[in-house]
Amino acid sequence: MQTDFLFEARRQAEICNACRYCEGYCSVFPALHAERAFSDGDLTQLANLCHNCRGCYYACQYTAPHEFDLNLPQALANLRQDSWEEFAYPQAAARAFQKSGGLIAIATVVGFALLFWAVRALAASGGEGFYAVLSHGAMVAIFLPAFLFPLASISVSLRRYWRATGGTRVTLGDIRHAFGAAANMRNLAGGHGDGCNFEDEDRFSQARRMAHQAVMYGFLLCFASTSVGTFMHYFLSMPAPYGLFSLPKLLGLSGGVLLVLGCAEVIRLKLRSDRHLGASNAWGGEIGFIGLLGFVALSGLMLYGLGQSSVMPALLVLHLGAVLAFFLLTPFTKMAHGFFRLAALTRDAQRIRGAA
Structure with missing residues (x-):
């Protein structure tokens, strides 16, 4: 899988894991918060759990123009799409x-x-x-x-x-x-x-x-x-x-x-x-x-x-x-x-x- 997609998904997942504001939004966040570190397999699993409902993006305080520039729906969507092609x-x-x-x-x-x-x-x-x-x-x-x-x-x-x-x-x-x-x-x-x-x-x-x-x-x-x-x-x-x-x-x-x-x-x-x-x-x-x-x-x-x-x-x-x-x-x-x-x-x- 593409390294840049994995890197970006990991970066955003680590920030989300520290924040935990969206803990009850969908199946992604309980699974995300259960980990301390994220392997490539963990990120692939999170990406395929995501249904791209986008609620977390609009609730997030760290989206652009914040320096964290979070866009978790897109990060997981890119990785998800790449995983389908890879497998x-x-x-x-x-x-x-x-x-x-x-x-x-x-x-x-x-x-x-x-x-x-x-x-x-x-x-x-x-x-x-x-x-x-x-x-x-x-x-x-x-x-x-x-x-x-x-x-x-x-x-x-x-x-x-x-x-x-x-x-x-x-x-x-x-x-x-x-x-x-x-x-x-x-x-x-x-x-x-x-x-x-x-x-x-x-x-x-x-x-x-x-x-x-x-x-x-x-x-x-x-x-x-x-x-x-x-x-x-x-x-x-x-x-x-x-x-x-x-x-x-x-x-x-x-x-x-x-x-x-x-x-x-x-x-x-x-x-x-x-x-x-x-x-x-x-x-x-x-x-x-x-x-x-x-x-x-x-x-x-x-x-x-x-x-x-x-x-x-x-x-x-x-x-x-x-x-x-x-x-x-x-x-x-x-x-x-x-x-x-x-x-x-x-x-x-x-x-x-x-x-x-």
Whole structure:
């Protein structure tokens, strides 16, 4: 990891450890105050515990123009971003996406859409609904490796993170703690439960917390829709297409709406936020990822609404191209931060258990 990011995070963490004004703000400060000195692994853990709510910055008496010039949200964001790139497999792909995320996302979607169009032209399927455009077998052959690759890549990344932060054997209680914190996103509620100062320093708001919950639960509903559809196809001999009131359709439509609304709100909040308090080189990658995820959901909803029209084949290959791009780019986008966040919360649960 970059030495300057580590040096700056360590400098600010030591000042915060002496001050302790923000002790109850989020999970970062109890973990920070539990240390007397900070190893590289300690700082990486603190960086991934931070949810960038920015409340500590606006409460701090040592920000610029004070000579200490504290900006802990940015210091941890820079280190956090650098850790994701350092632990990613392969690293070169992660660094490239963070520099040019929007362009890479667009180029990948268009490229895969053209690939699907070529497959459609070369191999007519003769099925029903979407399978009349691209056969079920062709979809499975393309998407199964694309689904397995990010799982393998993220597994390598998390193993590297766990070793770097000194993680030990995980208990069921550690996992419950981590998933409980992630499920309600309590670290986005601010130190007093009033929310973040993300988009306005003088105003606490739950908007960012709710937007992230919409994205997370929308994605989980869409994943559940695909999983239920797969079970029905292979184990109940009930192939698609499914009706409006079928479980896959209800899960997929509700998840798609949540994803579109959540991604739109996240982008709105980012446009209003102070970039000086986030990672200095992550803007393009973050917007590229959020835009890609939102487009996957939006194109899926449009595909359902226009499924019987003449534009369905073109819309389908564009949607499939976006889905394929999303899966293959997942280990290198901010989607990976959810996995690192769970790992950091699990590691923090171990710290709390050890201190009890």
